Amino acid sequence: MEEENNVTSTSPHRLRHRKRSSTEVVLDGNPSPLLVNDQNKYKSFMVRTYSTIWMIGGFVMVVYMGHLYITAMVLVIQIFMAKELFNLLRKAPEDKCLPGIKHLNWHFFFTAMLFVYGRILSQRLANTVTADQFLYRLVSGLIKYHMAICYFLYIIGFMWFILTLKKKMYKYQFGQYAWTHMILIVVFTQSSFTVANIFEGIFWFLLPASLIIINDIFAYIFGFFFGRTPLIKLSPKKTWEGFIGASVTTIISAFFLANMMGRFPWLTCPRQDLSTGWLHCDADPLFKPEPFTLPAWIPGWFPWKEMEVLPVQWHALCLGLFASIIAPFGGFFASGFKRAFKIKDFGDSIPGHGGITDRMDCQMVMAVFAYIYLQSFIVSQSVSVDKILDQILTNLTLEEQQALFTRLGQMIGYS
Amino acid sequence: MEEENNVTSTSPHRLRHRKRSSTEVVLDGNPSPLLVNDQNKYKSFMVRTYSTIWMIGGFVMVVYMGHLYITAMVLVIQIFMAKELFNLLRKAPEDKCLPGIKHLNWHFFFTAMLFVYGRILSQRLANTVTADQFLYRLVSGLIKYHMAICYFLYIIGFMWFILTLKKKMYKYQFGQYAWTHMILIVVFTQSSFTVANIFEGIFWFLLPASLIIINDIFAYIFGFFFGRTPLIKLSPKKTWEGFIGASVTTIISAFFLANMMGRFPWLTCPRQDLSTGWLHCDADPLFKPEPFTLPAWIPGWFPWKEMEVLPVQWHALCLGLFASIIAPFGGFFASGFKRAFKIKDFGDSIPGHGGITDRMDCQMVMAVFAYIYLQSFIVSQSVSVDKILDQILTNLTLEEQQALFTRLGQMIGYS
Incomplete structure (x- = not known):
């Protein structure tokens, strides 16, 4: 308001x-x-x-x-929002004793970014680069192992957090950890939904x-x-x-x-x-x-x-x-x-x-x-057509997609 | 450990x-x-x-x-965990002034429950009750508007929270709100993944x-x-x-x-x-x-x-x-x-x-x-060509199959 x-x-x-x-x-x-x-x-x-x-x-x-520029705008707004919110509950004296705490926040931020946009954008990237075989494979690989890669990055952050816990700082550090997660959830929920809306039209x-x-x-x-x-x-x-x-x-x-x-x-x-x-x-x-x-x-x-x-x-x-x-x-x-x-x-x-x-x-x-x-x-x-198309593009190689296309055509009486 | x-x-x-x-x-x-x-x-x-x-x-x-009993066990464990964790950061004197705060937590809990399990279980329920036309329609409706129903319930909780904010309690209430969300995320992430694993075998x-x-x-x-x-x-x-x-x-x-x-x-x-x-x-x-x-x-x-x-x-x-x-x-x-x-x-x-x-x-x-x-x-x-073809033929109407065929053709550069 x-x-x-x-x-x-x-x-x-x-x-x-x-x-x-x-x-x-x-x-x-x-x-x-x-x-x-x-x-x-x-x-x-x-x-x-x-x-x-x-x-x-x-x-x-x-x-x-x-679309692409609007998405970029949403991303920029999102980074600024995260920055504002990360700084909000920080306390300078505690931060002095914890030099890595800022980097950890951004590590989680970029992991969340990869998780949320990696899928949406790489799907569309795959549709854009089908001409180049090498790029296409790279992108397909990214899509296929996307969740595993993000999980791996998250676990690194999680272990990093635990290994840098300092005596007498526990409460502040756990508070920051929770705060970071709340921010990421709020910011990424809304912005990923926004981006999804943009590409729907x-x-x-x-x-x-x-x-x-x-x-x-x-x-x-x-x-x-x-x-x-x-x-x-x-x-x-x-x-x-x-x-x-x-x-x-x-x-x-x-x-x-x-x-x-x-x-x-x-x-x-x-x-x-x-x-x-x-x-x-x-x-x-x-x-x-x-x-x-x-x-x-x-x-x-x-x-x-x-x-x-x-x-x-x-x-x-x-x-x-x-x-x-x-x-x-x-x-x-x-x-x-x-x-x-x-x-x-x-x-x-x-x-x-x-x-x-x-x-x-x-x-x-x-x-x-x-x-x-x-x-x-x-x-x-x-939705069901989209879901199946999504599956096809995510899981099948280009040859398999072509094979599927041909066989589907025969089954429904086309071709 | x-x-x-x-x-x-x-x-x-x-x-x-x-x-x-x-x-x-x-x-x-x-x-x-x-x-x-x-x-x-x-x-x-x-x-x-x-x-x-x-x-x-x-x-x-x-x-x-x-499977069904293991899932029930996971749900019971989850309810007990949520109960333990909800009570952890509660403070009795503050709670006395806020009679509804406990109900609000459980409102969010059951909303999350519906959101997470509604989908997994109703999908399988739909496979179980295909014989009864009325039940099947009810379950299909639940699946279709599942996200909207959960969102509506969440928004009710959100407005409830805001309308019951009390002066001098703001910080405690926002803390509780954040804590509830963190608990729900942790508890439901792990338990929904567990349930998904159970049904994979x-x-x-x-x-x-x-x-x-x-x-x-x-x-x-x-x-x-x-x-x-x-x-x-x-x-x-x-x-x-x-x-x-x-x-x-x-x-x-x-x-x-x-x-x-x-x-x-x-x-x-x-x-x-x-x-x-x-x-x-x-x-x-x-x-x-x-x-x-x-x-x-x-x-x-x-x-x-x-x-x-x-x-x-x-x-x-x-x-x-x-x-x-x-x-x-x-x-x-x-x-x-x-x-x-x-x-x-x-x-x-x-x-x-x-x-x-x-x-x-x-x-x-x-x-x-x-x-x-x-x-x-x-x-x-x-995920093979056969599996996807099977999905297409069982789940889509003929018109949808044709639409899929056309769109797939466009995507892989045919037609």
Whole structure:
């Protein structure tokens, strides 16, 4: 949620009071030094808006460039997030006695990276390099022994951890070990699901991400103008007005954005390999416009009786509902966490916003939902074909694949 | 490792000293109240041996009863482990203010249970109930929306956690949340891999588990009689003599145990459904005896020049090597953890041994290794063109088969 992370930004609720009595310094019983200096407040607002525009611009640019670049962006964000989070619960005096602890964290990070992306990417890499026999074998070998290699790397880290345990540091070291694992699980779950979404079609990455951005922005705006009723104790700056206003806006946007985005093959076609060229595919029925008769309760003065709807728009409504009702809990969770450990922000990478993690809290919850929704209610029809294709590409040599192709052709009466 | 968990058992190293000067109370500078009372010590030894015999007896019995019962045993062990671990970092005063915290843990536990076993078991359940159309549809539905159902349950827990956050308790609650997740990951990773091994053939569960038991027992015995040189600071009762003696014994046992176990179809055949009847299968080539000519460096007086070896015995050597060299690190990890949090044992379920978790530390590391070894170096070899064709013809509709044919053609560059 936009409003909560930046302690220097002004609460909409307080702002309303301030308008009435602009000379007061103590507003509602709490002395609030942040509201004293108007210039500071507006400066912070400007910095924040400026960063937001740059971020959204960069985002649109990367989306335009395609799957591989979006994936790279996700990876970079992930590395920065891990860095912010790794540093969060570190204590300098303990770290001095444990010189290797930082390397161990990154060892686990890159093991997790290999584990998660090794499979997704090498599968698509195998589809890309079939021309070169040597490369193809190398990649096939990597795919085949992928799990064993990752396990081996993990065990090295595990033994490294145990062999570097130091007396009187046990508790700190076990705490760090657990923290590292929690971070890796959270960061990699969300980013691997995000990458999976991207390759199913940019649509499945772009729509959910946009909905969260829209929800964040409109929660801020509605809270700014109408916010009166506090929503949750955890984030005192959030209001029911912001929450409800943003929800309605997000759900409506979801419906129309899906219609817009669903018309570009660049966004809707899945990507099977790692090339970056133009995408062609037969549009999935989800993205083919269908006539939709408006229900009878629509008042008579409404100019249209029928409209063209892409079936995917109904799914978009579910995504919008989730983005506006459930995903904000990701933000509450992050607020609570920051309160528990008395941290202001997770980092300071984005001027006016805090750390990257501060902007990703709801995105993470959303990406996982989008993945599960897509796999359960949309893709699952063709899951068995995909699964078997996956098996064929993973386990069989090229000659065996050709043999299989020929025999399958004979069996189903082709060729 | 056997020797470390029971604080009342005697260190082999100290025992040697005691024989020389049986009247001394302070032996090597540390006053050790445990060694004063001989009767107590032997009593504890007896209790421990008695428990061990009961455990091994029960284990053999369950293995004899078959896959479903072994799985049930794994599930029971898992529930007890989770219970022990959930209680470990609890603090009574904080818990009083948070009445729901216990239920939340178990909510996550059963969600994880459904997630992990729902898939494995319902797949096999589907193979069992194909006769009944209604049941079959129900199970198919469960499989299809399995991920979505589990995600929904998780999100409920997540929101529950956030909505019950209490001021001044944040840090404790977030700590508990992280701890619960760590427990679930550790417990479910190992137990789901164990269950997967069981259904690949009891052999793949029984051999690794036996090797750990053998290694534990012989580390204790070798340490008892020859232990002089301390192995690692983390567990001061472990000795190099115990470690090396146990390793050699375990590796040799692995080779011969594999030969014994490899001759029973009950142990070697995979189980495709949930029935408990007798198993028949064509023996995998791994379990067919092959003549093996002993290498030339074997001395001339050795009576045999050739012996019959099952190919699986060579793999058993790798399992033995891991069980004796790497798996003990699971024990070191548990020791370190107990030291860090100043706990004597994880629980008190097994008289003389401590908690169930104390006996499972190395088993957990081993089960994961066995799974990954099996999947990487054994199972994947036998995925053949025939097997995949069989899958295609049994599981896909004609339209899906045609779709697969077309897509495979595109991927391997035909058509």
